[in-house]
Amino acid sequence: MPAYQQRAEIVRTEKLTGDVFRFTVKAPDIAKDSRPGQFVMVRAGEGMDPLLRRPFSIHQVAEGELVQILFKVIGKGTQALANLQAGYSMDVLGPLGRGFVYNTQHKHYLVGGGIGIAPLLFLAGNMLNKNESSAIKVFLGARTGDEITVLADDFVSMGVEVEVATEDGSLGRQGLVTDLMTPVKNENPARVYACGPYPMLRAVVGVSREKNLACQVSLETIMACGLGACLGCAVLRADMNGYVHACMDGPVFDADDVAWL
Amino acid sequence: MAVERPDMKTSIGSLLLKNPVMTASGTFGYGEEYASLVNLHRLGAIIVKGISLLPRQGNPPPRIAETACGMLNAIGLENVGLERFLTEKLPFLQGLNTPLIVNILGDTLEDYQQLAARLEGEEKVAALEVNISCPNVKQGGVAFGTDPGMAHAVTQGVRQNFRRPVIVKLSPNVTDITEIARAAEDAGADAVSLINTVLGMAIDIGSCKPKLANIFGGLSGPAIKPIALRMVWQVAASVSIPVIGIGGITTPEDAIEFMLAGASAVQVGTTNFINPKAAEEIIQGIGTYLAENSMASIRDLIGRARQA
Numbered sequence A: 001m002p003a004y005q006q007r008a009e010i011v012r013t014e015k016l017t018g019d020v021f022r023f024t025v026k027a028p029d030i031a032k033d034s035r036p037g038q039f040v041m042v043r044a045g046e047g048m049d050p051l052l053r054r055p056f057s058i059h060q061v062a063e064g065e066l067v068q069i070l071f072k073v074i075g076k077g078t079q080a081l082a083n084l085q086a087g088y089s090m091d092v093l094g095p096l097g098r099g100f101v102y103n104t105q106h107k108h109y110l111v112g113g114g115i116g117i118a119p120l121l122f123l124a125g126n127m128l129n130k131n132e133s134s135a136i137k138v139f140l141g142a143r144t145g146d147e148i149t150v151l152a153d154d155f156v157s158m159g160v161e162v163e164v165a166t167e168d169g170s171l172g173r174q175g176l177v178t179d180l181m182t183p184v185k186n187e188n189p190a191r192v193y194a195c196g197p198y199p200m201l202r203a204v205v206g207v208s209r210e211k212n213l214a215c216q217v218s219l220e221t222i223m224a225c226g227l228g229a230c231l232g233c234a235v236l237r238a239d240m241n242g243y244v245h246a247c248m249d250g251p252v253f254d255a256d257d258v259a260w261l
Numbered sequence B: 001m002a003v004e005r006p007d008m009k010t011s012i013g014s015l016l017l018k019n020p021v022m023t024a025s026g027t028f029g030y031g032e033e034y035a036s037l038v039n040l041h042r043l044g045a046i047i048v049k050g051i052s053l054l055p056r057q058g059n060p061p062p063r064i065a066e067t068a069c070g071m072l073n074a075i076g077l078e079n080v081g082l083e084r085f086l087t088e089k090l091p092f093l094q095g096l097n098t099p100l101i102v103n104i105l106g107d108t109l110e111d112y113q114q115l116a117a118r119l120e121g122e123e124k125v126a127a128l129e130v131n132i133s134c135p136n137v138k139q140g141g142v143a144f145g146t147d148p149g150m151a152h153a154v155t156q157g158v159r160q161n162f163r164r165p166v167i168v169k170l171s172p173n174v175t176d177i178t179e180i181a182r183a184a185e186d187a188g189a190d191a192v193s194l195i196n197t198v199l200g201m202a203i204d205i206g207s208c209k210p211k212l213a214n215i216f217g218g219l220s221g222p223a224i225k226p227i228a229l230r231m232v233w234q235v236a237a238s239v240s241i242p243v244i245g246i247g248g249i250t251t252p253e254d255a256i257e258f259m260l261a262g263a264s265a266v267q268v269g270t271t272n273f274i275n276p277k278a279a280e281e282i283i284q285g286i287g288t289y290l291a292e293n294s295m296a297s298i299r300d301l302i303g304r305a306r307q308a
Helices: A028-033 A076-082 A114-128 A149-158 A198-210 B081-094 B109-120 B142-146 B148-159 B177-186 B222-238 B252-260 B278-292
Strands: A004-015 A020-026 A039-042 A054-057 A060-062 A066-072 A089-096 A107-113 A136-142 A161-166 A190-195 A214-218 A234-236 A243-245 A252-254 B010-012 B015-017 B021-023 B045-051 B064-067 B070-073 B100-104 B125-131 B166-169 B191-194 B198-200 B217-220 B243-246 B265-268
Touching: A004 A028, A020 A076, A028 A066, A028 A089, A039 A066, A054 A066, A054 A076, A054 A114, A060 A114, A066 A076, A066 A114, A107 A114, A107 A198, A114 A136, A114 A149, A114 A190, A114 A198, A136 A149, A149 A161, A190 A198, A198 A214, B021 B278, B045 B081, B045 B125, B064 B217, B070 B222, B081 B109, B100 B109, B109 B125, B109 B148, B125 B148, B142 B148, B148 B166, B148 B177, B177 B191, B177 B222, B191 B222, B217 B222, B222 B243, B222 B252, B243 B252, B252 B265, B252 B278, B265 B278
Parallel strands: A107 A136, A107 A190, A136 A161, A190 A214, B021 B045, B021 B265, B045 B100, B100 B125, B125 B166, B166 B191, B191 B243, B243 B265
Antiparallel strands: A004 A020, A004 A089, A020 A066, A039 A054, A039 A089, A060 A066, A214 A252, A234 A243, B010 B015, B064 B070, B070 B217, B198 B217
């Protein structure tokens, strides 16, 4: 699959909460080839510090030319990114990596934690083009309701069923996203597609295994190139013998292909 | 008076390059990774990820950490090994007009000799770059690069098994890099390339632990350019074989500085991760600089800053 390096004009910036932002950029080449679960490498400005691009899952693709990313300010790179204004053309590389694989015969459970919800909206939209909305169910988890209110609404307005769990109980049920999975049965058969912080993914994989559900996970790692050249994004294989790489073998992996430590 | 089409050709021993800009080993995969983003035919040469006789898994993650204007890496020489390189990676590279330089590494002298002998039989391999300078593996690697006697022995072992140009890649993590450069020259190297990464580390003050699983890693990127430039200047004064400048080259201006210091060619490394088009932009920029400064040839640039 080809990747493109383009100057993508920021057409819209949204501050969803205190530190979560959503940017919409105009990147026609990237938009037309993007698949749910793939990512882009974004340069936060022109300078040498921060030096490296930052990887972001593609949150949504719209109108054949718009690409959205969702990010939380956690360090120097994301802070620099958050400071960019609409009208600026940022250097974007993508689409990269392997995305989610799904089959219209399945019942789909999309499980997201915090900012990890990012690629699931694109996935749900893509599935809706091919499936009945009843075949899709979304479980979202976060520390507080603020973190995901807007994002949960996006799924609702898409017409898919959403359940929410928050650790402080401020939205939906009080608890963890895995609590929402309790009634899930392996019928039709069912498949789990998960994205979020590592401890949450490990728990989702554990629940999926108990229920005998096939599970795909989108993993986040430190990454320099996104192209398979730097080999920095190593992920331990399930057999603990060697590594796969998030940028080219992932970022979406079958949960059984990687080690859960 | 501006020169219309300056001559960009340079040479490394018997290897003639259409321009002096190569992609550094470990930053450009096996070439194919960049095929949709870069016009590979335009590059002076492609140097592929270091190859060992047998595949290597590399170090546990985290393998990289960003630092101010630079990055640390401790990949641990992960590579597919010689056999898979020949069957899976070489066919794509054979289709390019660009010279292929293979970076080789080993744990023992015999490893280097065997790699050289096998690659001697592959016509597409225009030159070898002998990695005696990786800071991230416990055996071999940097041990060969910090001792002049060992550097001499490895270079000689490769030289005796490979007829085309042999480039020896030098570590900056030594007391006197010119001593190692002279040892490589004495043993028959056609060129030296420098610098490999500078040994460094970073600590996460949240977890109170080193950021790299390997603790130490090699620093690369714009942060190391002044160190690299100083070492290229010193080595160019100490050997009579061509010097290839490496270290933080990001712009055409950076590359020109290295050539003014005495480098006959340059390698672009970490920048490939950030801007895949960097090598092409640097080639273009050097051409423009020569034209604007009435220099007919790249040779007018090499070592010019050293002239009295």
